[in-house]
Amino acid sequence: MAEASCPASCGELIQGLINGSEKLISCPIDWYSTVEVKQGTAHQFDERPLMRRAVKATLKHLQIEETWHQKLSIRFHSTIPVAKGMASSTADIAATAVATARHFQQELNSQALAQICTSLEPSDSTFLHQLSLFDHKRGEIHQQFGWVPDLNILIFESATQLNTADYHQMSRQQWLKQNETRLTDAMHMFEQAMQTKNVALFGQACTLSALASQYILAKPGFEQFQALIEKFDLPGMVVAHSGTVVGLLCNPQQHDPDAIFSAVQLSVLQTHYPMQYMKKLIAGGVS
The missing domain is CATH 3.30.70.890 (GHMP kinase, C-terminal domain)
Structure with missing residues (x-):
């Protein structure tokens, strides 16, 4: 069993057209989505759709057979409001990806996590350990503070x-x-x-x-x-x-x-x- 937590965001500190493309700096807050990944039978009521997709994307990145996802169960705890601009999806995806990697005794660096998150949807930069200017569509980290x-x-x-x-x-x-x-x-x-x-x-x-x-x-x-x-x-x-x-x-x-x-x-x-x-x-x- 492996677990990971990713924070929510109160919108963005900065977002818009910067140096020719849309970028953002998320506003991370101390409110978390925590995800547990372990070997077992999947139950849909224990997970959100993007979480299963995050497992598959992580397995692909780690070059692990995708069918492994069928042997993994997901459980999560999150009270982050959904569809309000508080990065609930990014928190779910990033926490799931890291928990999946940890289940296989591996770690994801920042760039790998950025690519996994943005491969599923435009993402916030809350999974990064510094306030960051981030291309939320391409997964490119432009500047960190x-x-x-x-x-x-x-x-x-x-x-x-x-x-x-x-x-x-x-x-x-x-x-x-x-x-x-x-x-x-x-x-x-x-x-x-x-x-x-x-x-x-x-x-x-x-x-x-x-x-x-x-x-x-x-x-x-x-x-x-x-x-x-x-x-x-x-x-x-x-x-x-x-x-x-x-x-x-x-x-x-x-x-x-x-x-x-x-x-x-x-x-x-x-x-x-x-x-x-x-x-x-x-x-x-x-x-």
């Missing part, structure tokens, strides 16, 4: 669902191109924030990317979230660029999350985002 700011994320979950595949079928190229300059500015800002470990600049970069996303997949109450950022002097916000979740960046030494949640619950935002949580921003990586 060694610093993670000490921030909590107040997560606001919409009742609306949006599957990753459906998002990528939308006509977005015109808006992506129009926002390329804004994303270039956000990326430069993000890089400078990483180099100087500047939380304020980090938040500004994330907010600029979130603003660009409004032209493609608008979030209800965006202006009210901006008002909360000003009212509570928050670093900024993140959004699921291909989903429906919104997050406010919160300094644990400076901000009172209960006061912010109360302000949301007394506003129109409560109607749009009835589920609310607080999680920690982390580096990411399968454990």
Whole structure:
């Protein structure tokens, strides 16, 4: 028996057309999908469809006969919201792939895991152990960053669902191109924030990317979230660029999350985002 866990994401810190192609930097949080792979009879009610496909893809990468998947059972535990832009699928796929490799006493490096994940669907970069600029369609790791700011994320979950595949079928190229300059500015800002470990600049970069996303997949109450950022002097916000979740960046030494949640619950935002949580921003990586 082998086990692995992969974190969820509160949308993306940055996403858009960067240096000629769509790329993203996921926003990993301390919320996990844990998958167990062991020899035994498969039971469909114990797994999600992409998990079985992840086993097959991993066996292929390891050059193990694919029919082995019939001898493997999968069990998982995950409370990550599905189809909200929180990387639930990536967490399932990556955890399953690593658990499968471990079952055969092997390990997957970052590039192998990236290729397995993106061979099944466009993927987040949460399986990587550093915040990473990632081509989520080609599985290419373009840039990695060694610093993670000490921030909590107040997560606001919409009742609306949006599957990753459906998002990528939308006509977005015109808006992506129009926002390329804004994303270039956000990326430069993000890089400078990483180099100087500047939380304020980090938040500004994330907010600029979130603003660009409004032209493609608008979030209800965006202006009210901006008002909360000003009212509570928050670093900024993140959004699921291909989903429906919104997050406010919160300094644990400076901000009172209960006061912010109360302000949301007394506003129109409560109607749009009835589920609310607080999680920690982390580096990411399968454990």
